[in-house]
Amino acid sequence: MVIRRCQSCGHPSVTPLPVCPICLGDTFDAVHQDGNGTCLSWTRIRRPATDFKCAEPFIVAVARLQNGTLVTGRLAQAEAADTALEIGAPVVVTNQANEPPVIRRVRPL
Amino acid sequence: MREVCIAGTGSTTFGRHSAVTPQDLAARAARAAVLEAGIARSDIGAIYVGNFVSGVLTGQEVLAGLLADHIGLAGVPATKVEGACASGGIAFRHAVMAVASGLCEAALAVGTESMTHADTATVTAALNCAMDHRSDGAAGLTYPGLFGLVWRAHAERYGTSREEVAAVSVKNKRNGLRNPLASMGADLSLDDVAQSKPIADPLALYDCCGISDGAAAVLVTTTERAKEAEGLPIRVLAAAQSSGPARISGLDNLLSFPATVQAAQRAFAESGLSPTDIDLVELHDCFSIAEIVDSEDLGVVPRGEGGRWALDGRTAVDGEMPINASGGLLAKGHPVGATGIGQIYEVVQQLRGTHPNQVKEAGIGLTHNLGGTGISCTVSILGRPDV
Structure with missing residues (x-):
């Protein structure tokens, strides 16, 4: 996944904020990192807002990346039909510009 | 001042x-x-x-x-x-x-x-204006969804059960039956809550406040x-306000809203009081699980025990820490901009001794109003003039 890192203090952010909240720096680098993390929680949205109506129901999960950062994302569509996602299970987060992060389960080999 | x-x-x-x-x-x-x-x-x-x-x-x-x-x-x-x-x-x-x-x-x-x-979809989209559209909102999260996430995290950490969460709805819906201002009061069983229509797993319809x-x-x-x-x-003994993380990624975990913790600390400092001085609480139960987390964040219930306290009746109108005797948002409904003043209204009637669901010997009451994904919060403490 791609995250932003403040050029002044190195603070990482998944969300593209205008100013670094730690040091008020305003220049950032795009940094590639593996999106490995664990599932912190998840929910199945059955009553979405208007813009998301076509996709119902879908799963929104929160992952904790290895550096401790929390990321909110959609569970990959192909996996949404599965029954449950376990808290603490390994997941991988990917993201693309102007798209919300996508979270995938890491299946045991 | x-x-x-x-x-x-x-x-x-x-x-x-x-x-x-x-x-x-x-x-x-x-x-x-x-x-x-x-x-x-x-x-x-x-x-x-x-x-x-x-x-x-x-x-x-x-x-x-x-x-x-x-x-x-x-x-x-x-x-x-x-x-x-x-x-x-x-x-x-x-x-x-x-x-x-x-x-x-x-x-x-x-x-x-x-x-x-x-x-409902239009109201859900309107309420989502309080979410950061670049993060949580973009993922399709809704407010019931946010509290679905919080619920699972709370259950995982503290073993909070479905029964305990449903006990909040049962209590508040019953309290609402005694409040003429509340139109969504009901006499429900724990099963009625658990079996109601799923909204955002594990939240069901009766876990949610009404539009x-x-x-x-x-x-x-x-x-x-x-x-x-x-x-x-x-008397207004404290009127405290705080702001909090604008998105889930700003939280340490899903077990607590820092804006509530901070507003409560300020309100207790301002009034010189502590949670044990509070006789009743009207707090932001937009969802059943929210009451559990809010009560722990305010310090009126021990951390991790909010669900247990609700199920054991300790937050009932005759319990040791009555919470939402008015019926709260779950039974009054949540006209979002009005709710915070509605809570003050309820506590004033309690302290005057004229509330239709009166808490005995109510001298000091606390209100808690939470916005967005915990981005804004107020905690106020009110007191009868003779206490």
Whole structure:
């Protein structure tokens, strides 16, 4: 996944904020990192807002990346039909510009 | 700073007010508060109106100016404040500051909202305006979804059970049956809650507050002027506000909202009180699990035990820490901008000893109003003049 890192203090952010909240720096680098993390929680949205109506129901999960950062994302569509996602299970987060992060389960080999 | 009292209160019912504008609801509540306070309108030097989604849902803005116009107070500085679902609590705090600072002798705080004319998906989208559209909102999260996430995390960490969470809804819905302002009271079993329609797993319909219309108002003034009031004046011991992380990625975990913790700490510091001094609480139970987390964040229930306390009846109207004797948001409904003032209204009636679901020997009450994904919060502490 791609995250932003403040050029002044190195603070990482998944969300593209205008100013670094730690040091008020305003220049950032795009940094590639593996999106490995664990599932912190998840929910199945059955009553979405208007813009998301076509996709119902879908799963929104929160992952904790290895550096401790929390990321909110959609569970990959192909996996949404599965029954449950376990808290603490390994997941991988990917993201693309102007798209919300996508979270995938890491299946045991 | 001068001591401030609540001298007058007013509220419409919370529920459905078809074809009534938010400014008209506000005028009805404000009228009642002004008349009860027995204060000349010329003494009112400031108006604060809490409102969240009138622009999106009704196309009407400038509600504060419209309210001033409607109640014959054109000329008085009138300000609308918005902090998502904490808008009402923020309006109250600003009215208190206006009087406490000496800027004016009396101020009006009003919260109002009209929502029931819109369909659920439209209301969900309007409420999502309080989410960061670049993160949580973009992923398709909704507010029931946020509290679904919180629930699973709480259950994983503390073993909170479905029964314990449902016990909050059962309690608040039953409390609401005794409150004429609450239109969503019901006599439900734990099973009724658990078996209701799924909304955002694990949340079901009866775990969620209802979409509502309504308005509430309080008139605050100096202790001296409050003596002229019709009802017992109630002292404002603290009116604290905080802001918190704007998105889930700003949280350490999903077990606590830092804005609540901070606002509570400020309110206790301001009043010189501690959680054990509180006789009753009206807190932001937008969802059943929210009451559990809020009660722990406020420090009125031990961390991790909110669900257990609800199931054991310790937060019932006759329990050791009565929470949401009014029925809360779950039974009153949640006209988002009005809720914070509605909570103040309920606590004032409790402290006057005139509440239809009266807590025994209520001397000090606390209100908690939370907005967005925990981005804004107010905690107020009110006291009877003799305690």
